[in-house]
Amino acid sequence: MTPPTLDDDALAAAGRVDRDRLWQRLMEIARFGATGRGGVNRQAFSAEDAAARRQMADWAASLGLHCLTDRIGNLYLRRPGRDPEAAPVMTGSHLDSQPTGGKFDGAYGVIAGLEALQAIAQAGLETARPIELVAWSNEEGSRFQPGCMGSGVFAGEMALADLLPLVDAEGISVEAALAGLFEATPGLPARPAAAPAAYIEAHIEQGPILEREGRTIGVVGGVQGMRWLTVEVTGEAAHAGTTPRAARRDALKAATRMVVALEAAFAEADPEDILRFTVGRFEVEPNSPNTVPARVFFTIDFRHPEAAAIEDLCGRIEGICRAQAQGCPVTVTTISGLPPCVFDPAVVATVRGAAERLALSHRDIMSGAGHDAMNLARLCPTGMIFVPCEAGVSHNEAENATPDDLAAGTRVLAASLVALANR
Amino acid sequence: MTPPTLDDDALAAAGRVDRDRLWQRLMEIARFGATGRGGVNRQAFSAEDAAARRQMADWAASLGLHCLTDRIGNLYLRRPGRDPEAAPVMTGSHLDSQPTGGKFDGAYGVIAGLEALQAIAQAGLETARPIELVAWSNEEGSRFQPGCMGSGVFAGEMALADLLPLVDAEGISVEAALAGLFEATPGLPARPAAAPAAYIEAHIEQGPILEREGRTIGVVGGVQGMRWLTVEVTGEAAHAGTTPRAARRDALKAATRMVVALEAAFAEADPEDILRFTVGRFEVEPNSPNTVPARVFFTIDFRHPEAAAIEDLCGRIEGICRAQAQGCPVTVTTISGLPPCVFDPAVVATVRGAAERLALSHRDIMSGAGHDAMNLARLCPTGMIFVPCEAGVSHNEAENATPDDLAAGTRVLAASLVALANR
Numbered sequence: 001m002t003p004p005t006l007d008d009d010a011l012a013a014a015g016r017v018d019r020d021r022l023w024q025r026l027m028e029i030a031r032f033g034a035t036g037r038g039g040v041n042r043q044a045f046s047a048e049d050a051a052a053r054r055q056m057a058d059w060a061a062s063l064g065l066h067c068l069t070d071r072i073g074n075l076y077l078r079r080p081g082r083d084p085e086a087a088p089v090m091t092g093s094h095l096d097s098q099p100t101g102g103k104f105d106g107a108y109g110v111i112a113g114l115e116a117l118q119a120i121a122q123a124g125l126e127t128a129r130p131i132e133l134v135a136w137s138n139e140e141g142s143r144f145q146p147g148c149m150g151s152g153v154f155a156g157e158m159a160l161a162d163l164l165p166l167v168d169a170e171g172i173s174v175e176a177a178l179a180g181l182f183e184a185t186p187g188l189p190a191r192p193a194a195a196p197a198a199y200i201e202a203h204i205e206q207g208p209i210l211e212r213e214g215r216t217i218g219v220v221g222g223v224q225g226m227r228w229l230t231v232e233v234t235g236e237a238a239h240a241g242t243t244p245r246a247a248r249r250d251a252l253k254a255a256t257r258m259v260v261a262l263e264a265a266f267a268e269a270d271p272e273d274i275l276r277f278t279v280g281r282f283e284v285e286p287n288s289p290n291t292v293p294a295r296v297f298f299t300i301d302f303r304h305p306e307a308a309a310i311e312d313l314c315g316r317i318e319g320i321c322r323a324q325a326q327g328c329p330v331t332v333t334t335i336s337g338l339p340p341c342v343f344d345p346a347v348v349a350t351v352r353g354a355a356e357r358l359a360l361s362h363r364d365i366m367s368g369a370g371h372d373a374m375n376l377a378r379l380c381p382t383g384m385i386f387v388p389c390e391a392g393v394s395h396n397e398a399e400n401a402t403p404d405d406l407a408a409g410t411r412v413l414a415a416s417l418v419a420l421a422n423r
Numbered sequence: 424m425t426p427p428t429l430d431d432d433a434l435a436a437a438g439r440v441d442r443d444r445l446w447q448r449l450m451e452i453a454r455f456g457a458t459g460r461g462g463v464n465r466q467a468f469s470a471e472d473a474a475a476r477r478q479m480a481d482w483a484a485s486l487g488l489h490c491l492t493d494r495i496g497n498l499y500l501r502r503p504g505r506d507p508e509a510a511p512v513m514t515g516s517h518l519d520s521q522p523t524g525g526k527f528d529g530a531y532g533v534i535a536g537l538e539a540l541q542a543i544a545q546a547g548l549e550t551a552r553p554i555e556l557v558a559w560s561n562e563e564g565s566r567f568q569p570g571c572m573g574s575g576v577f578a579g580e581m582a583l584a585d586l587l588p589l590v591d592a593e594g595i596s597v598e599a600a601l602a603g604l605f606e607a608t609p610g611l612p613a614r615p616a617a618a619p620a621a622y623i624e625a626h627i628e629q630g631p632i633l634e635r636e637g638r639t640i641g642v643v644g645g646v647q648g649m650r651w652l653t654v655e656v657t658g659e660a661a662h663a664g665t666t667p668r669a670a671r672r673d674a675l676k677a678a679t680r681m682v683v684a685l686e687a688a689f690a691e692a693d694p695e696d697i698l699r700f701t702v703g704r705f706e707v708e709p710n711s712p713n714t715v716p717a718r719v720f721f722t723i724d725f726r727h728p729e730a731a732a733i734e735d736l737c738g739r740i741e742g743i744c745r746a747q748a749q750g751c752p753v754t755v756t757t758i759s760g761l762p763p764c765v766f767d768p769a770v771v772a773t774v775r776g777a778a779e780r781l782a783l784s785h786r787d788i789m790s791g792a793g794h795d796a797m798n799l800a801r802l803c804p805t806g807m808i809f810v811p812c813e814a815g816v817s818h819n820e821a822e823n824a825t826p827d828d829l830a831a832g833t834r835v836l837a838a839s840l841v842a843l844a845n846r
Contacts, residue, residue: 226664247635276666282705289651292703367665392666
């Protein structure tokens with residue numbers, strides 16, 4: 001697809017975005033599951049999640065949007081287009097949160113979509129295609145695993161029948177929990193199956209890059225691929241007081257050398273600071289001050305936007321570890337991985353173009369975290385819009401963003417939606 | 424004191440040491456608290472400890488030795504000398520064990536002393552000074568802390584009144600537990616206060632040096648000094664997928680660099696492999712695979728035979744850590760320390776001379792572990808004799824030593840005792 005034109009209609013819609021109305025709705029949604037520390041605990045299919053859904057349905061009614069749902073509980077708010085047969089342009093994100101989550105992760109993309117629809121209406125625009133706002137079910141996956149259930153079922157990546165029997169820590173099934181959600185918005189019609197023409201999701205960055213560089217808009221090119229590995233180093237327990245250095249097989253000494261060598265190798269291979277290499281878990285046995293460590297186990301979280309780079313760089317890990325093992329047997333195991341997700345160039349160009357036309361500072365960026373947009377990208381041309389969040393903090397009650405930045409992202413969203421829906 | 428002469432009497436006593444009798448008594452003592460895996464669980468002041476004490480008293484009676492005790496439960500077996508007023512030469516070790524201990528740690532020094540006394544008697548020798556064999560109470564400190572209680576009270580380093588109220592994990596006091604010990608050997612007279620003329624203790628090495636070098640006798644010059652430190656590194660938790668390298672303050676990355684730099688600095692400063700540097704405990708928070716570590720805490724166990732080297736080298740730790748901190752605040756804290764213990768040159772020379780005269784391969788060695796001899800060294804000229812133990816393994820049910828090596832150490836002990844007692 002070629003990028004659509006960002007014409008006067010698109011700019012008119014962006015001009016109608018109301019910063020304060022957007023902020024106020026975000027604060028209203030944040031009351032559902034509000035925590036004492038300014039965050040949100042609104043886990044998937046909970047009473048708080050259902051109450052937020054009820055609020056969305058009320059807003060839809062007041063704005064004259066059609067409210068629809070499906071069997072996994074995704075909530076769709078539809079604004080008709082000139083051509084009732086045309087595939088819709090979709091936008092959205094999720095309303096569920098982490099147990100100690102913030103006000104903006106997910107909720108921003110939903111409320112920004114609502115604000116964009118209202119702005120488009122206030123600009124008096126009729127678009128060729130329908131525009132649908134969606135709140136995807138259970139993106140976080142903190143109560144029911146896996147996450148991204150709603151978008152996964154929608155995109156055909158997950159089977160509903162596999163998900164309904166899954167239970168949370170208290171033994172409550174997805175099916176039972178969903179019943180509570182449906183009760184909050186009784187009688188909603190089912191969304192007729194219709195693949196979208198395009199999907200675009202607004203989200204806080206959840207990282208520090210935009211804030212650090214003073215940019216307002218992140219033009220998201222895709223989502224990094226990820227690989228998780230574990231490294232197990234086996235030494236030999238020995239008395240710290242009596243065992244000479246030459247007679248030791250110290251698993252910690254070897255493992256710390258491995259981490260330092262891996263950090264150095266990847267820093268050298270990545271002068272532009274694109275890859276993400278993290279040793280987050282590191283465990284020692286017997287972990288006693290006066291015993292030479294017999295075993296160390298550590299994890300590697302590796303991310304990069306390019307599949308070939310993941311393959312190449314992760315392929316070097318075992319050799320680097322072995323070179324530092326000093327006689328300790330070492331086992332490197334790949335636990336899981338996700339290939340990079342590359343968004344549609346035309347949608348990405350639409351977002352970039354909207355930021356340009358609106359004179360907003362921007363930069364291309366890759367998402368480090370996973371999003372519902374990854375599932376949608378398998379179904380239709382997809383893109384995302386990032387806005388800065390304070391200090392890059394997310395999945396945390398302290399999560400914060402400024403009303404100006406949130407409104408700027410919403411203006412880019414409104415303009416992009418009009419452009420895509422008129423194409 | 425000048426080293427005593429190793430005359431024919433000393434050699435005659437050594438010649439009467441009976442390898443098989445020594446081994447058999449070691450195996451008999453090992454029955455008290457024997458574990459399924461060939462080890463010993465004979466913790467201080469337990470029923471098993473009391474039973475071993477009873478066995479010692481029985482052997483003393485059969486050998487015509489005088490049995491004495493004191494209020495902390497040390498057991499003394501005395502062989503009179505020609506001069507009843509002369510200060511005694513003492514030897515011994517301990518009968519208590521770790522919860523999963525071996526057959527030789529402690530028990531060897533007690534049974535070797537008994538064998539030496541029997542050998543001296545069988546050689547028909549009368550020594551100028553009395554010789555006393557002692558089994559010190561609670562050396563291990565695994566049930567009641569601190570360890571080395573018996574020798575600590577004897578040497579005036581600990582006050583009995585402070586120790587008696589101390590309780591084990593089940594709330595049983597030292598005083599109550601001691602009552603069970605005394606019941607096993609009722610009516611023993613109290614040892615009259617008399618400072619020893621010298622003390623010499625036989626022990627398994629608990630390290631790999633003698634075995635690795637194929638030497639039979641370790642001529643122990645003293646006990647290494649020790650310093651324990653902790654290092655706390657504070658970083659900042661961050662999302663592993665979204666936080667660029669340049670924006671991270673990774674406590675684990677900094678801490679692993681510190682460990683590697685410390686290992687390198689101390690290896691360079693110590694080409695002869697004398698110091699002992701161990702990072703045995705290493706803890707990470709939040710220890711989650713996809714979160715950049717916010718905090719690392721690790722311990723340093725540092726040992727060296729020379730006080731000045733401990734002062735100098737430990738003084739470098741903080742600077743080395745700061746140089747690798749990469750913006751992470753770091754706190755280095757000294758938790759505890761023990762100065763090196765240097766044994767009496769004349770006693771050390773006596774042991775070396777006995778090994779020479781008996782044509783046993785030997786080397787000078789420092790003890791890496793603490794022993795009762797450290798307390799005795801504050802009271803009188805002191806030395807120790809080490810024999811090899813299999814693979815250096817100790818504080819372990821797999822602890823092992825050969826009958827030949829154990830007998831060789833006992834021959835050196837018998838000759839040294841005669842020489843010291845005739846001086």
